[in-house]
Amino acid sequence: MSLLIVGTVAFDKIETPFGKTEKILGGAGTYIGIASSYFTDQMNMISVIGEDFPQKYRDILKDHKINTEGIQEVKGGKTFFWEGKYHTDMNSRDTLTTELNVLADFDPIVPEKYQDCDFLMLGNLAPAVQSKVLDQLRKRPKLVVMDTMDFWMDIAWDALVDTIGKVDVLTINDEEARQMSGEYSLVKAARKILTMGPKYLIIKKGEHGALLFDKESNCFFAPAMPLEDVFDPTGAGDTFAGGFIGYLAKTNDLSFDNMKRAIIYGSALASLTVEKFGTEKISYLTQDELNHRIESFKSLVEVDVKLLD
């Protein structure tokens, strides 16, 4: 099934307790595209870059069979840049620099060839921009997944609510779910958020895993893989989203049971991403490496629970 991805393609500069990088390839769209490439080769990307975006990074996207026709290049413009520093626990970080650059005036245009997409992944962006893509599609995709963050709750609440109302799956982190719903309990938060439109809610808890809720009060939990070292958490959530929707696009099965599997695949890919800086680890995985990690996840979660009489 074909997958349309909307998300940033960016430069990141990252410092963690393990070291620091120069400007490297980053952005939600990048991580989503690379992660989903392990499941489908029909990926169309919508994004925006500046003239400073180097050929070697374009090549990484092309190596993953990502159609880049919908990535606008702004003449004389500079690519979106984020710089951040992680604390020792890797759960918190300081943003040192955010230069929106070409992202500030991003007006997404869906190329004609992208019209017939089956799955749509709206990476974290201004909700009005996310909506603009969805509204340009003449045929609604089978599944629309949306990622967002607290920033948009603070500055664009109405647009956020409007966009959330149009999607099938919303992914946010635990603190954002609490902020969005005003409920501390994630069960109550999920119930409230699911009245806003989405059929499914995924609450990402970082190193503590992810929860999937549906409107029928089904709930599934997938842990994060306990790792020797989390080297760089950047892109973990986007990789998760890309693996999740990529697996669904490949299997074309939107049952709750298959969504559980998609979450395991997303979690497995995210656990690989964080083992190196940026996209370094996730860029060129072998099928064996991915299968090996999936096997590790199976043994981490599989248990044959028996009821006592």
Next chain:
Amino acid sequence: MSLLIVGTVAFDKIETPFGKTEKILGGAGTYIGIASSYFTDQMNMISVIGEDFPQKYRDILKDHKINTEGIQEVKGGKTFFWEGKYHTDMNSRDTLTTELNVLADFDPIVPEKYQDCDFLMLGNLAPAVQSKVLDQLRKRPKLVVMDTMDFWMDIAWDALVDTIGKVDVLTINDEEARQMSGEYSLVKAARKILTMGPKYLIIKKGEHGALLFDKESNCFFAPAMPLEDVFDPTGAGDTFAGGFIGYLAKTNDLSFDNMKRAIIYGSALASLTVEKFGTEKISYLTQDELNHRIESFKSLVEVDVKLLD
């Protein structure tokens, strides 16, 4: 299989965002005993209480078929008392009062009838006291599980290391595992702690679940049940331990696969404990209530992961 439990029997006074209690029944031994009573009726308890311990609380222990012969009553003494207040997030609490009372001079004596125990649960106590029980047993139990906390790392490190060296399963929380090992990564922390003696390590992560590690690098994760409300977290860890060892005592199977099941049972019981104050919820559960919660856990964690080709 018979189970010997060593742990405090105490008074707790608890305040949470949902309300507060007077002095109520508490103590690690109490929670462990009540939780394990859903699996075995051969429970022998070693503890100490004061003359102020009321008959109604003795009756609760007796109702659960706990043999209280090994609970010493100190004439004129007062029962151990703890008072605490939980913050809104329920993950942190302030201790307002700790009165050791009769616990200060507790010298555990194993009654002759307790000698032949198959399973031993050493609830959180001074490690020297835990050792004293183990050392009095003429025949080593099939399985010794030990719970401890950071307090003993700070004031009784050598005794703690000595006791840990004698047990089969150690249970501690994530921050304590980090403190004990000097490693931030829980994978690395587990590996180090497992060189100290235990064959298995359970790292409790509160609302984020629990991890089981063995020396062969097997790892299993069980989530905590997402709940509408966590009403009072007091005793959750002890309930978990009691459910864990109770399930093992009933099934008499010490394989890694069965330990996984025991962790699910421990987690299920812990998730019930926190739904009311103190031992209120856990004291009189029906088999149906427990089975219902186990079914909820099954659907929370079960996933049929398939490898892609």
